[in-house]
Amino acid sequence: MIILRELKNSDEEYFFKFIKNLSKEIVENYNHLFSEKREEWAKKLLSENSLKIIVLDDSKNEIIGFGHLTINKEYPGVPSLGIVINQNYRGKGIGKQIMQKLMEEGKTKKFKAIYLSVFKKNTIAKKLYDSLGFKTIGETFNDSGESWKMRYDFPI
16 A cells, blocks of 8 residues: 655654665766765655655565755745656656645745756656646756756745
């Protein structure tokens, strides 16, 4: 059974295992995040003041997806969003479920908008974000490649 819920402190061991087992592709795409050891990065993420959602495969007792909504110092009142899904579970609607949950929370907290970045080569994720109402607002480039900057504006 698949369960979607907030990340708890008691999930730390499972979260570290999830981060450690990310596919080579994900780690290469996000090498700027993983310049530290993955576990250190995960601890830092766990300590941030943000909403963190996990998806569990209860039958295997493992985390298969993760999403976060983090207050962005650059744009107060407009958090950034990120998700990652275990490669073996992609294409099953899990990313969409996480996105919808995070967007619901953003609306509840009365945020004006949500920002995210998606690698240009990640066309599947880009289609998901487009379908949920995110608009492309620009481009960025870093050591990991070119990305689209996207924004979702909550209806007033």
